[in-house]
Amino acid sequence: MATSHWQDKILASRLNRGHKEALGRVYARYRVDMVTLASALLFDKDQAEDVVHEVFAKLTQNGSGIRITTNLRGYLLQAVANTARNDNRSARGKVLAKTDSGATNLRVVPNPAQQAMQAEYGEKLIAALQQLPYDQREVILLRHYGGMRFKAIAKCQGTSISTVQGRYRYGLDKLRSILAGDL
Amino acid sequence: MRTKDADKWIKRLEAQPSDRLDGRIDDLLASLPTAGPARTRTRTVRNQTIQLALAAVVLLLAVVALPLFNGDNSNVWAQALENARNIGDYAFHFTRVDKSLDPKHPETVAQETSVCHISQEYGSYTEDYVGGELVQKSYCIVDSNELVRVLPRTKQYVRSPLTHSYRSGNPKEWVLGLLTGEYSELGEKTVDGRVLVGIENRRLRHCESDRYMMHTKIWFDRTTMLPASIERSFTSNTQDLRHVTRYDQYRYDLELAPELFEPDIPGDYVPTIVGALKLFSELTGGEYPWSIHHGAMAGELRHKVGDQAQVEKAIEANTLAGGIYGYEAFHQADAFYERLTVESHDFGYLGNRVTSGDPNRVVLYWKWTGPEQDYQVVWGDLRLETFTRAQLIERARAVGDAAVLLDFLEKDDGADVLLLADYLGQIGDASAVPALLRHADGTGAPSARQAFRVAIETIRRHQEQLDPSRALIAGRATYHNGRRVTHASIDIEGQLQIADREGYFVMAVPCGDPHRYRLGRVYDSSRKQSNLFFWRKIDQRDRLTVVPDWPAAVRGRVVDREGKPRHDVNVELWARRGEQVWPLKIRTKTDADGRFALDDVPCGAALQLLLGCPEKADNAVRMPIGALTPDQQTDLGDLVLPR
Numbered sequence: 077m078a079t080s081h082w083q084d085k086i087l088a089s090r091l092n093r094g095h096k097e098a099l100g101r102v103y104a105r106y107r108v109d110m111v112t113l114a115s116a117l118l119f120d121k122d123q124a125e126d127v128v129h130e131v132f133a134k135l136t137q138n139g140s141g142i143r144i145t146t147n148l149r150g151y152l153l154q155a156v157a158n159t160a161r162n163d164n165r166s167a168r169g170k171v172l173a174k175t176d177s178g179a180t181n182l183r184v185v186p187n188p189a190q191q192a193m194q195a196e197y198g199e200k201l202i203a204a205l206q207q208l209p210y211d212q213r214e215v216i217l218l219r220h221y222g223g224m225r226f227k228a229i230a231k232c233q234g235t236s237i238s239t240v241q242g243r244y245r246y247g248l249d250k251l252r253s254i255l256a257g258d259l
Numbered sequence: 260m261r262t263k264d265a266d267k268w269i270k271r272l273e274a275q276p277s278d279r280l281d282g283r284i285d286d287l288l289a290s291l292p293t294a295g296p297a298r299t300r301t302r303t304v305r306n307q308t309i310q311l312a313l314a315a316v317v318l319l320l321a322v323v324a325l326p327l328f329n330g331d332n333s334n335v336w337a338q339a340l341e342n343a344r345n346i347g348d349y350a351f352h353f354t355r356v357d358k359s360l361d362p363k364h365p366e367t368v369a370q371e372t373s374v375c376h377i378s379q380e381y382g383s384y385t386e387d388y389v390g391g392e393l394v395q396k397s398y399c400i401v402d403s404n405e406l407v408r409v410l411p412r413t414k415q416y417v418r419s420p421l422t423h424s425y426r427s428g429n430p431k432e433w434v435l436g437l438l439t440g441e442y443s444e445l446g447e448k449t450v451d452g453r454v455l456v457g458i459e460n461r462r463l464r465h466c467e468s469d470r471y472m473m474h475t476k477i478w479f480d481r482t483t484m485l486p487a488s489i490e491r492s493f494t495s496n497t498q499d500l501r502h503v504t505r506y507d508q509y510r511y512d513l514e515l516a517p518e519l520f521e522p523d524i525p526g527d528y529v530p531t532i533v534g535a536l537k538l539f540s541e542l543t544g545g546e547y548p549w550s551i552h553h554g555a556m557a558g559e560l561r562h563k564v565g566d567q568a569q570v571e572k573a574i575e576a577n578t579l580a581g582g583i584y585g586y587e588a589f590h591q592a593d594a595f596y597e598r599l600t601v602e603s604h605d606f607g608y609l610g611n612r613v614t615s616g617d618p619n620r621v622v623l624y625w626k627w628t629g630p631e632q633d634y635q636v637v638w639g640d641l642r643l644e645t646f647t648r649a650q651l652i653e654r655a656r657a658v659g660d661a662a663v664l665l666d667f668l669e670k671d672d673g674a675d676v677l678l679l680a681d682y683l684g685q686i687g688d689a690s691a692v693p694a695l696l697r698h699a700d701g702t703g704a705p706s707a708r709q710a711f712r713v714a715i716e717t718i719r720r721h722q723e724q725l726d727p728s729r730a731l732i733a734g735r736a737t738y739h740n741g742r743r744v745t746h747a748s749i750d751i752e753g754q755l756q757i758a759d760r761e762g763y764f765v766m767a768v769p770c771g772d773p774h775r776y777r778l779g780r781v782y783d784s785s786r787k788q789s790n791l792f793f794w795r796k797i798d799q800r801d802r803l804t805v806v807p808d809w810p811a812a813v814r815g816r817v818v819d820r821e822g823k824p825r826h827d828v829n830v831e832l833w834a835r836r837g838e839q840v841w842p843l844k845i846r847t848k849t850d851a852d853g854r855f856a857l858d859d860v861p862c863g864a865a866l867q868l869l870l871g872c873p874e875k876a877d878n879a880v881r882m883p884i885g886a887l888t889p890d891q892q893t894d895l896g897d898l899v900l901p902r
Binding site for chain 1: 270272274284380405517703
């Protein structure tokens with residue numbers, strides 16, 4: 077049944093009306109998605125969780141200012157991306173980019189039938205993602221993990237669609253070349 | 260794994276939040292005030308400009324209309340208008356009656372009673388009763404712009420976009436519309452000890468070719484000045500029918516729970532698409548439509564059942580009790596399928612190869628978007644079951660439904676392909692071979708390529724065990740540069756097979772003697788290229804690659820011993836290998852000058868020309884001309900054919 081879709085719409089409409097108790101259900105529903113995106117963007121578990129906390133803190137403070145017109149998941153992931161970008165910018169001057177992949181709990185969910193082979197591939201993929209520049213990584217994750225359109229990503233990043241498409245193409249080419257080199 | 264699938268693998272990323280984060284969020288939410296927000300009309304705030312404009316119009320109308328009222332009544336209707344504006348959540352009953360205006364048949368045609376709950380925030384919830392039995396539950400969800408109808412009689416449900424007509428089905432809007440527009444007073448009446456005052460309005464409406472009179476009467480309780488009863492009737496100018504709807508038993512100032520407006524669909528209810536499939540299969544003796552499109556389904560039905568009148572008659576005889584009738588069922592199925600294409604990225608319709616007598620074959624499966632969603636599967640006997648992905652794959656393997664596994668294989672992002680290949684091999688359905696070949700070529704991992712090869716070999720063995728007199732040939736048609744030949748035709752001794760978009764094909768060829776050569780021909784109809792090739796079972800490799808090439812041309816002149824041209828002589832091409840010859844069905848006749856020309860001559864095999872007079876068939880002369888190279892233009896000169 078398509079209850080998921082309805083539940084999302086109902087949750088979004090309640091948030092729009094300022095029903096803050098709906099935030100509990102929203103968190104339970106999308107906690108993994110939000111932490112995953114933040115982790116994949118920042119490659120730091122603590123920083124990623126801080127970002128998710130910050131997003132929820134803003135949602136609770138926002139009074140009746142929440143205005144969700146698109147789908148709920150997209151809205152939340154966009155909020156995570158915006159917050160993570162700000163964090164990344166502010167951290168850039170202070171700390172060098174973190175490269176220790178042990179600091180993140182990110183993984184690719186393998187299929188039980190081919191667990192061993194896929195787990196190995198998943199690690200390579202995560203390592204390859206980490207090598208991408210932040211902007212390219214963000215576009216690829218928002219496009220494929222967040223399911224967002226280029227237009228929405230461009231609006232989110234405050235740039236043009238062609239720039240976003242360029243970042244996407246270069247990022248994907250680089251990702252593939254890194255993976256092809258590994259295989 | 261294919262590197263080009265990296266983007267698809269990103270969807271499988273996961274990072275579990277720590278307990279610490281859960282605790283921090285819990286603390287954050289616990290610090291919120293427990294009471295919900297005031298029931299602010301955000302919709303009103305959102306449309307503030309429109310609301311202001313409306314208020315100005317209403318004020319203007321009120322200023323214009325107020326002097327027209329008599330004495331105290333102007334205050335009464337102003338009060339009624341103010342009260343109607345402040346109506347919050349409320350409930351009422353309504354009864355629809357269709358009355359015949361024909362004096363010869365004055366009976367009531369149909370009657371239906373409904374109970375409706377309206378929330379200014381969430382939408383409306385209506386229960387329809389016929390003869391005391393609940394026949395339909397309707398949910399108008401304003402925020403998601405959806406109408407959900409649940410049909411308990413047939414255990415079906417329908418989801419559709421909320422149209423304007425449903426939005427305007429709120430009696431509060433009619434009261435506001437009438438009080439701010441033109442109306443005439445009905446005076447007072449007493450019903451069950453309550454004093455009611457009423458207003459009415461008549462309006463002529465046009466609907467397509469029909470015109471009808473809409474008559475609205477609203478009675479207000481004199482004490483509260485809230486609507487107590489509304490009656491709307493539509494009288495058609497062209498039909499002897501009056502449609503009357505009466506709204507009464509109003510209950511105001513209710514606190515309706517939001518859960519009331521969330522669709523309650525029991526687990527065993529099915530979408531109306533199943534109803535449409537049932538209707539179609541009943542009409543066609545168990546078959547299912549080729550595609551889920553209402554026009555295509557209706558056309559296919561006409562083709563299978565007969566003319567339009569026969570279809571109408573058959574539909575009437577097979578109407579689902581209490582369900583959706585006839586073509587409406589097809590429209591609903593179409594709407595459902597369209598919604599699947601928009602909202603679900605994982606569904607498949609396989610009805611064109613299934614009949615109602617195949618309970619173990621899947622007609623339709625779908626999964627709504629969302630990680631926790633399971634697959635809904637409609638089987639050949641139209642039972643609906645729910646499976647996880649792994650369960651559905653296992654079940655398809657168990658019942659031998661290769662089409663479902665193939666469908667998964669074509670769409671898969673790399674997670675299950677090896678498992679699917681293994682299962683397809685176990686089922687042994689030859690139709691899976693082209694897809695397996697394609698995946699074997701597409702994968703970068705040698706182990707995966709080997710797994711696909713094993714699956715193909717298993718299918719080959721299975722098929723050859725079933726029919727030892729035939730050999731299974733699998734391969735691909737490509738050009739010299741390796742590009743695919745889309746939909747190439749491959750002919751091996753009369754057995755014709757069309758390759759798929761990527762040029763992959765599989766075919767079973769009679770093969771008694773494994774040492775004997777078979778002549779094959781590959782043809783690319785888009786470029787008019789072809790080629791000949793030889794195949795024998797004894798040296799069969801794991802696959803056959805065939806390459807169509809530019810055709811050659813052969814010209815010449817047939818003369819007798821005196822050098823005079825021979826006209827009307829049959830000229831035919833044969834292929835040759837050792838002692839074995841095959842006719843190529845490429846033939847012509849000489850003209851008055853004895854000349855002939857054969858274009859489109861395939862390369863790839865030694866050829867011989869067969870010349871013969873029609874009246875002396877036994878005296879045919881065979882002339883070997885060897886193998887031609889692509890695009891070669893050969894002039895054979897004068898060929899002597901004795902009389």
